[in-house]
Amino acid sequence: MAADCKSARVSVRRFESYPTHQPLFLFCEQNRLDIIMNAKPTATSPRNLKTGLAEMLKGGVIMDVVTADQAKIAEDAGAVAVMALERVPSDIRRDGGVARMSPPELIQAVQKAVNIPVMAKCRIGHFAEAQILEALNVDYIDESEVLTPADDNFHIDKHAFKVPFVCGATNLGEALRRIGEGAAMIRTKGEAGTGNVVEAVRHMRQINQDIRRVLSLDEAELMTEAKNLGAPYELLHEVRRLGRLPVPNFSAGGVATPADAALVMQLGAEAVFVGSGIFKSEDPAKFARAIVKATAHYKTPADLLAASTNLPAAMRGIEIATIDADQRLAKRGW
């Protein structure tokens, strides 16, 4: 669409007294049509305050922090929100054991330190942890596979909460099951703590492919598709009507460099979560700024080059194949 607007502008630049002239029958209708077709209207009803906050975070970077000082560094660098954690995912992976919700006092310290939204993670299915986080007044809860699942069959009934939830998904069926349970934001389930973006890319592409397939189906084929995906039929209808997920779709897991952030944004992520990538790098403040820069101008290679230049070393990273299958986080979630 941007290209269309530009072409219209260039073509009429000669008429200097009317810089915004539009030739009506040549371009206008096509232009309008393009605008309407590409605008992707957000079906957020004013009643849905939960997806509304996710809309406000779009185009931004949400950073994992473990102390109030880190939260301040994140906010100063231009983070749109912080995720308050006890340990970043790479430490959880290294330490092993059961990973649980962060201690309330840590979350409160982070809330005190910053003015941007504060998110926190609870274990999959652990609605009591979610109740505690809601009582703490967090702005978003991540029902996260990064923590050890508390329920190996069921996720939290997120409709029962006033606080919005974000959940991970590896494909369209999983995304729509989570939305059916009340999630107001979806993110990919890239392997957290690895600094390896391959899994997040796989999930983003998978969801895009699944959506394209749904768009190609006729009415009669939709029910079987719902069965095959394990997705609620009504939500599948909604996806076909909108041409995208009914809630904002962010990317998380393994994003470690400005280029990684630009990659997932160009693949269709609407914002980026960065976990270990920032505070496990050699200069967190510098890295945080670079990733914010790259995410804001993710389509402009010259700006990506500038954001990637003169950076200290990124986190080291782990090849996914070296992680035992039962240690892979993306498998958590049902």
Add this chain to the structure above:
Amino acid sequence: MGLFRIFGVGYVRALDGRRGMAIYHLMYRIGVLALQGAVTPHYPHIAALNEMGGAEPVEVRHAEDLAALDGLILPGGESSAMLRIMDYYHLREPIGAFVKSRPAWGICAGAILLADEVTNPAQFSFGALPIRVQRNAYGSQLDSFHAQVNGYDVAFIRAPVIETVGAGVNILAEHGGHPVWVEYGHTMATTFHPELSPDTPSPMHRRFLELCGA
């Protein structure tokens, strides 16, 4: 308000090389600052302003995108993040110059950026609108709410409060004893989010097009 602003007839060449006579009309070009935040929800509202003479949304990411705009929307999002991104890309000056001299509309975070003074905490603002704004005045996301503003359903999301307004500021709507929709010359601010409402175009988008000269 006419169907179209201006008609004209001329010989044109399109980028694809086609040439021919064309009838023109002036479309309003409404920029949306696309550094971060709720940008795309504005597009269907702007596209729906067609019956007022035609308007198209323009994504503004670089200073040169500000050229030939009829007005600029500073959307909802996080004001501190937007300021930081403006610093990274040297946009404070061009955007500040634009909003002080041309039609501008700040929503939530955008209203904070346009204000004269910001509290909780104090931070830089462009001073295009003589109002004092308190950030996150209602509290956290759990204190977000929906309400009717002049009969239109809107959402207040971690919204700021306009604490005081200066001389010449026209209050178009109030909620809970605070102004929530104000204008000053061709500058407008709302602390709520009409762009998230599915009923297009919103009365606020209509009003902004009028401020842009429609």
